[in-house]
Structures are given as C-alpha cells and as structure tokens.
Amino acid sequence: MPKVTIIMPVYNKMPYVQDALGSLRKQTLEDIEILVVDNASTDASSAYLQKCAAEDPRISLYTLKKNIGPSGAYHYAIDRAKGDYLTIIDSDDFVDPDYAETLYTTAIKYHADITMCRNNLYFDENKQEQLEYQGPDELVLHGGEIEQVIPQTICYGNGMGFPKDRFFPETGAVWIKLYRTEFVRANELQYDTDLWMFCDWEFNLKAFSKAKTFAFVNRTMYHYRQLETSVIHDPKYNPNKLPQMMNAINAVCKDCDAILKTKPVPRLALVKKDFIRTCLGIVYSHYDRHLGGAVSNEDMKDALDTIQENANVKGYYADTPLSAVHGMKRKIDFVIHKNKYVRLISLKKALKHAIGK
Known part of the structure; x- marks a missing residue:
C-alpha cells in the first residue's frame, strides 16, 4: 500500500x-x-x-x-x-x-x-x-x-x-x-x-x-x-450559472445547519450569510456582464440591493426544494430565448423566488 x-x-x-x-x-x-x-x-x-x-x-x-x-x-x-x-x-x-x-x-x-x-x-x-x-x-x-x-x-x-x-x-x-x-x-x-x-x-x-x-x-x-477559465471566473457566458450556484448554496447551508445543531461554532452563522451574499454577487456580476446591457442603472442598483437584502435578512434558503431551483432555471431560460438577454429586473424576481420572499 x-x-x-x-x-x-x-x-x-x-x-x-x-x-x-x-x-x-x-x-x-x-x-x-x-x-x-x-x-x-x-x-x-x-x-x-x-x-x-x-x-x-x-x-x-x-x-x-x-x-x-x-x-x-x-x-x-x-x-x-x-x-x-x-x-x-x-x-x-x-x-x-x-x-x-x-x-x-x-x-x-x-x-x-x-x-x-x-x-x-x-x-x-x-x-x-x-x-x-x-x-x-x-x-x-x-x-x-x-x-x-x-x-x-x-x-x-x-x-x-x-x-x-x-x-x-x-x-x-x-x-x-x-x-x-x-x-x-x-x-x-x-x-x-x-x-x-x-x-x-x-x-x-x-x-x-x-x-x-x-x-x-x-x-x-x-x-x-491564475487563469480566467475556472468554473467561477470563466469569462464565457454560462446560462446555468444561477441554478448551479443555488445548488452550491443549498448544500453549504444544510451542512452549516447540521454542524450548528451539534456544536455552537463561533462565526459560522455569520460567515454563512457572507457566503450567500458573495455567491449571489458572483451571479449578479455574471449576468450583468453578459446580458445586462439593456438595463437601466436604476434597475441594476435595485437588483443588487435586493440580492444583498435577501442575503442579510433571510440568511439562507436551505429549505427551498430543488424543484423551485429547476423551475427558476426554466424561467430564466425562457427569458433568454424570448428576449435574447436577461434583464436584471427579471433576475431580481427569480432570486426573490428562490430565496423564498
């Protein structure tokens, strides 16, 4: 061996x-x-x-x-x-x-x-x-x-x-x-x-x-x-970025909750919220960079504020069923095929649905 x-x-x-x-x-x-x-x-x-x-x-x-x-x-x-x-x-x-x-x-x-x-x-x-x-x-x-x-x-x-x-x-x-x-x-x-x-x-x-x-x-x-082709930082447009990120957040949050039930790990709950905010920020930036050209600055700010608010207030959405995540993916795909781009205001609504607000 x-x-x-x-x-x-x-x-x-x-x-x-x-x-x-x-x-x-x-x-x-x-x-x-x-x-x-x-x-x-x-x-x-x-x-x-x-x-x-x-x-x-x-x-x-x-x-x-x-x-x-x-x-x-x-x-x-x-x-x-x-x-x-x-x-x-x-x-x-x-x-x-x-x-x-x-x-x-x-x-x-x-x-x-x-x-x-x-x-x-x-x-x-x-x-x-x-x-x-x-x-x-x-x-x-x-x-x-x-x-x-x-x-x-x-x-x-x-x-x-x-x-x-x-x-x-x-x-x-x-x-x-x-x-x-x-x-x-x-x-x-x-x-x-x-x-x-x-x-x-x-x-x-x-x-x-x-x-x-x-x-x-x-x-x-x-x-x-340091390359620009990693899963997180790949410059190419990925229509699955949002559901993939949602799956990651779900998995990490469930693990955090399981750990916190057995021992009060200092800072874990706080870091969990920051992890969610970071993940949603990555998603926001990705869609903004590739598909947000037709969105007004006001809508961009509104969408980002909603992401940050949801991450801070809700904290996590570990109870969101995967069916909701897949349903959100279908909704976004429909917007892509219908309008050739994802308006960030539509992304805002999808994120609110995913987080359960």
Missing part, C-alpha cells in the same frame, strides 16, 4: 498538465501512487496522459467517456485511492518536489487527520503573489481548537475577526491538504456530485467539522496558477 495517493483530475488542460504531472513525477517521496482521472478531455491531454502512464508505473490513469464534472471526478478518484493518505492537485497547478514528503512526515508526526501547507498565486514566472499569514512555522490544533477553522472553509477573506495567527488562506480548497484516507472513509466524507461550484468548500466544511487533529506547515509548496 503506498504512503500517499496523489489525485489529479484533468479536463482539457494542455499545456498546463505537463507542469502539473511533471511536478508529481519528481516527488522526493518515492512510495506514492499518482491517480489521474481524464474527465473526457477533447484536447491533447488524453494522448499526453496515456504516454506518461506508459512510462511511469506509479501513474494509474482512468479515462472517462463522459465528463462528470469536477466534483464527480474527485469523488471517482477518492473511491479508488489506495494510499494511507491522499492529496488532490489541480491539473493547471504544480507543487514543489518535497510537497508530498513534507505533508506526510508532518501528518505522521502529529497523527493529523488533515495536514495543510501554504500556496501562492502563480501568474507567470515573473509574477507571483504570496498570501499573507502571520502564524508560526508549524501549528497543531486538536479537538475544539479546530472549531475556529471550520468557518474559514467557506470564507473568502479575513473580514470576520479571525485571529491573525489562526487564519489560514485557502482553507476551503482541497489542494494544499493531505487527508488521512481512513479518516475520510470512516466519516463518509464524499463529494456532492451534483455540485459544479464550491464542491471543495462543501467537502472541507464537513471534513474540518469531523477532524480531531489539524496540522499546518508554514511553507509555500503549492503554486496556484
């Missing part, structure tokens, strides 16, 4: 996948398996992955005939992991040679369920941004101490009063983390395969609520490449 399983889902990521997979093949920890899921790529990624798998016996390649989304690919890979620990690398990022070894030795040293390092934002060789962290070189939290980390899994920034030496950038991301495989399976930590957005945040929200020991290594070993 390998010490660490490194999971890398791939969908149309040439030429970045060369850097990503190349960094995994150079790991100083020898006893690893590299589990690659080709999520029905249509570019040159498939041929390249097949070539690498033929060259390196540590690589297990699974080629899917149908794209099952990012959460589906993660779920598929975790089910097949054989290592004592597992970590996930995005196929457009890359890691330092001692990434797996450092996280593994730290996890063994502290018997950690989750072990985490730092990342930077990688634009190119000449432009990289280091995220701020003011804590010690190494930190270990046990039991109730981890409660302060739980809200950070669905938090974009430290605007909620977290102690500066206990605020960990990118806590919601599945990358930069090593999970004890038995911990994941014993607690039935699974990806929600219905989610196309924030699936990693939802996974970590559950994971940190179950963890007994969390270890942090204050070293930047993961390089997060």
Whole structure:
C-alpha cells in the first residue's frame, strides 16, 4: 500500500498538465501512487496522459467517456485511492518536489487527520503573489481548537475577526491538504456530485467539522496558477450559472445547519450569510456582464440591493426544494430565448423566488 495517493483530475488542460504531472513525477517521496482521472478531455491531454502512464508505473490513469464534472471526478478518484493518505492537485497547478514528503512526515508526526501547507498565486514566472499569514512555522490544533477553522472553509477573506495567527488562506480548497484516507472513509466524507461550484468548500466544511487533529506547515509548496477559465471566473457566458450556484448554496447551508445543531461554532452563522451574499454577487456580476446591457442603472442598483437584502435578512434558503431551483432555471431560460438577454429586473424576481420572499 503506498504512503500517499496523489489525485489529479484533468479536463482539457494542455499545456498546463505537463507542469502539473511533471511536478508529481519528481516527488522526493518515492512510495506514492499518482491517480489521474481524464474527465473526457477533447484536447491533447488524453494522448499526453496515456504516454506518461506508459512510462511511469506509479501513474494509474482512468479515462472517462463522459465528463462528470469536477466534483464527480474527485469523488471517482477518492473511491479508488489506495494510499494511507491522499492529496488532490489541480491539473493547471504544480507543487514543489518535497510537497508530498513534507505533508506526510508532518501528518505522521502529529497523527493529523488533515495536514495543510501554504500556496501562492502563480501568474507567470515573473509574477507571483504570496498570501499573507502571520502564524508560526508549524501549528497543531486538536479537538475544539479546530472549531475556529471550520468557518474559514467557506470564507473568502479575513473580514470576520479571525485571529491573525489562526487564519489560514485557502482553507476551503482541497489542494494544499493531505487527508488521512481512513479518516475520510470512516466519516463518509464524499463529494456532492451534483455540485459544479464550491464542491471543495462543501467537502472541507464537513471534513474540518469531523477532524480531531489539524496540522499546518508554514511553507509555500503549492503554486496556484491564475487563469480566467475556472468554473467561477470563466469569462464565457454560462446560462446555468444561477441554478448551479443555488445548488452550491443549498448544500453549504444544510451542512452549516447540521454542524450548528451539534456544536455552537463561533462565526459560522455569520460567515454563512457572507457566503450567500458573495455567491449571489458572483451571479449578479455574471449576468450583468453578459446580458445586462439593456438595463437601466436604476434597475441594476435595485437588483443588487435586493440580492444583498435577501442575503442579510433571510440568511439562507436551505429549505427551498430543488424543484423551485429547476423551475427558476426554466424561467430564466425562457427569458433568454424570448428576449435574447436577461434583464436584471427579471433576475431580481427569480432570486426573490428562490430565496423564498
């Protein structure tokens, strides 16, 4: 049994996948398996992955005939992991040679369920941004101490009063983390395969609520490449953006409520509201950018005010049935086909319906 399983889902990521997979093949920890899921790529990624798998016996390649989304690919890979620990690398990022070894030795040293390092934002060789962290070189939290980390899994920034030496950038991301495989399976930590957005945040929200020991290594070993083609930031118009985001909010809010029923996690209720407001703001900006050209400034302001008001007053809409979300999608699709664009005033009404006002 390998010490660490490194999971890398791939969908149309040439030429970045060369850097990503190349960094995994150079790991100083020898006893690893590299589990690659080709999520029905249509570019040159498939041929390249097949070539690498033929060259390196540590690589297990699974080629899917149908794209099952990012959460589906993660779920598929975790089910097949054989290592004592597992970590996930995005196929457009890359890691330092001692990434797996450092996280593994730290996890063994502290018997950690989750072990985490730092990342930077990688634009190119000449432009990289280091995220701020003011804590010690190494930190270990046990039991109730981890409660302060739980809200950070669905938090974009430290605007909620977290102690500066206990605020960990990118806590919601599945990358930069090593999970004890038995911990994941014993607690039935699974990806929600219905989610196309924030699936990693939802996974970590559950994971940190179950963890007994969390270890942090204050070293930047993961390089997060900044692209405009992510699910959240893709510049192309996505007519499914709103229902996909609604599914994510529903899932995260239900998890938050389940956690709060068992323990009063500080700041979690507040961060949940901010998460909703952030998500709806992303949706608003997306439709505004692509389809809001015919809308007056007054209507734009009215729609944004309604989004913020609903997020603050209602807080969440975890009880909204999925049928209502799907019905809202049909309504928006109708407006698109009828008028060639979505007026933000129509989006405002759809959001009000979804939130239950």
